[in-house]
Amino acid sequence: xxxxxxxxxxxxxxxxxxxxxxxxxxxxxxxxxxxxxxxxxxxxxxxxxxxxxxxxxxxxxxxxxxxxxxxxxxxxxxxxxxxxxxxxxxxxxxxxxxxxxxxxxxxxxxxxxxxxxxxxxxxxxxxxxxxxxxxxxxxxxxxxxxxxxxxxxxxxxxxxxxxxxxxxxxxxxxxxxxxxxxxxxxxxxxxxxxxxxxxxxxxxxxxxxxxxxxxxxxxxxxxxxxxxxxxxxxxxxxxxxxxxxxxxxxxxxxxxxxxxxxxxxxxxxxxxxxxxxxxxxxxxxxxxxxxxxxxxxxxxxxxxxxxxxxxxxxxxxxxxxxxxxxxxxxxxxxxxxxxxxxxxxxxxxxxxxxxxxxxxxxxxxxxxxxxxxxxxxxxxxxxxxxxxxxxxxxxxxxxxxxxxxxxxxxxxxxxxxxxxxxxxx
Numbered sequence: 001x002x003x004x005x006x007x008x009x010x011x012x013x014x015x016x017x018x019x020x021x022x023x024x025x026x027x028x029x030x031x032x033x034x035x036x037x038x039x040x041x042x043x044x045x046x047x048x049x050x051x052x053x054x055x056x057x058x059x060x061x062x063x064x065x066x067x068x069x070x071x072x073x074x075x076x077x078x079x080x081x082x083x084x085x086x087x088x089x090x091x092x093x094x095x096x097x098x099x100x101x102x103x104x105x106x107x108x109x110x111x112x113x114x115x116x117x118x119x120x121x122x123x124x125x126x127x128x129x130x131x132x133x134x135x136x137x138x139x140x141x142x143x144x145x146x147x148x149x150x151x152x153x154x155x156x157x158x159x160x161x162x163x164x165x166x167x168x169x170x171x172x173x174x175x176x177x178x179x180x181x182x183x184x185x186x187x188x189x190x191x192x193x194x195x196x197x198x199x200x201x202x203x204x205x206x207x208x209x210x211x212x213x214x215x216x217x218x219x220x221x222x223x224x225x226x227x228x229x230x231x232x233x234x235x236x237x238x239x240x241x242x243x244x245x246x247x248x249x250x251x252x253x254x255x256x257x258x259x260x261x262x263x264x265x266x267x268x269x270x271x272x273x274x275x276x277x278x279x280x281x282x283x284x285x286x287x288x289x290x291x292x293x294x295x296x297x298x299x300x301x302x303x304x305x306x307x308x309x310x311x312x313x314x315x316x317x318x319x320x321x322x323x324x325x326x327x328x329x330x331x332x333x334x335x336x337x338x339x340x341x342x343x344x345x346x347x348x349x350x351x352x353x354x355x356x357x358x359x360x361x362x363x364x365x366x367x368x369x370x371x372x373x374x375x376x377x378x379x380x381x382x383x384x385x386x387x388x389x390x391x392x393x394x395x396x397x398x399x400x401x402x403x404x405x406x407x408x409x410x411x412x413x414x415x416x417x418x419x420x421x422x423x424x425x
Contacts, residue, residue, distance in 0.1 A: 064371075079120050084251060111163060111164060134152040176281075186368060278292040284304075288303060362381040
């Protein structure tokens with residue numbers, strides 16, 4: 001009886017918390033693109049509160065144990081986390097003149113089978129770090145950390161500290177930036193799938209932006225960003241934050257090149273400096289565009305459902321892929337504005353560029369969220385828990401293989417099987 005009452009209470013709290021999360025997300029704006037579709041979902045969450053309170057068993061439906069899909073490629077997947085400091089760049093978020101900008105990056109890569117420790121923790125190097133991160137994410141929305149406890153305990157399909165594969169040609173690299181307040185592990189399923197097909201993915205934590213970043217010495221850096229909706233300062237802040245992230249991505253590329261050149265390091269001669277992609281989700285997608293526009297070391301760009309701020313003034317490398325959530329925001333004006341900005345970004349690219357609309361996808365469909373959030377279509381799309389992850393990875397791989405591995409291939413043709421595509425040559 002006590003167990004049942006606890007389940008029922010937790011279910012009601014879950015549904016109420018979801019409604020509060022979505023209402024808060026709508027107020028913040030999330031730089032116009034994140035947490036899309038929240039208006040319709042508030043009604044769904046309110047109704048879910050009644051249903052869940054009457055049927056505690058649906059808690060499992062709402063918050064299932066996190067089970068990452070097995071990567072489909074031919075390589076085992078390894079992962080490691082590194083910390084990089086830019087000695088030439090001040091940390092603008094602190095007043096200490098001696099502080100220098102530091103980022104934390106997690107690498108997923110093709111690995112030698114049987115090396116490393118299988119089942120690396122999700123969202124942190126350790127279970128304790130993962131709990132710090134999930135608590136910070138929950139706290140950012142005014143929710144109890146217990147709602148993300150399964151995510152904090154989850155294990156991935158990668159082996160921690162595995163040896164990078166030694167055979168074959170140097171590996172192409174994808175530098176990834178998460179959404180506003182996002183963390184380096186939010187696209188783990190996508191990163192593992194790419195790594196199993198021969199790519200190295202370096203995903204970044206952006207201190208003072210990401211919900212929580214745990215540095216090597218144990219220091220926890222909490223996120224400080226908030227967007228004043230409707231404020232005249234919004235455009236200035238977005239430009240400033242985008243610039244910081246773009247510089248973080250360039251720093252990551254420089255450090256990766258140094259790792260490749262380090263004859264005594266595990267990645268010596270394993271990374272291909274001529275095949276590097278800037279990628280990001282939501283706000284990170286905009287940062288990827290700006291990082292690549294200011295650095296010709298990036299050979300291509302992937303913007304995953306991010307508003308391409310000021311893209312019409314950029315000179316982008318080719319090619320460019322923009323993945324668009326087919327469900328939209330629920331706001332016709334906002335969706336039209338986004339469509340215009342995407343068209344401008346495609347026109348700014350120097351060569352083949354495409355926007356692929358993924359039907360049924362919501363904004364969070366492109367992250368790991370479908371694995372552990374309630375399967376409400378306006379939150380995580382309408383294709384189930386694993387199909388959105390597969391679609392995102394398959395389309396990305398088709399684009400990358402055509403852009404980086406086959407000079408004769410047309411990235412636009414490679415994307416045709418995945419849905420409605422708008423291209424600009």
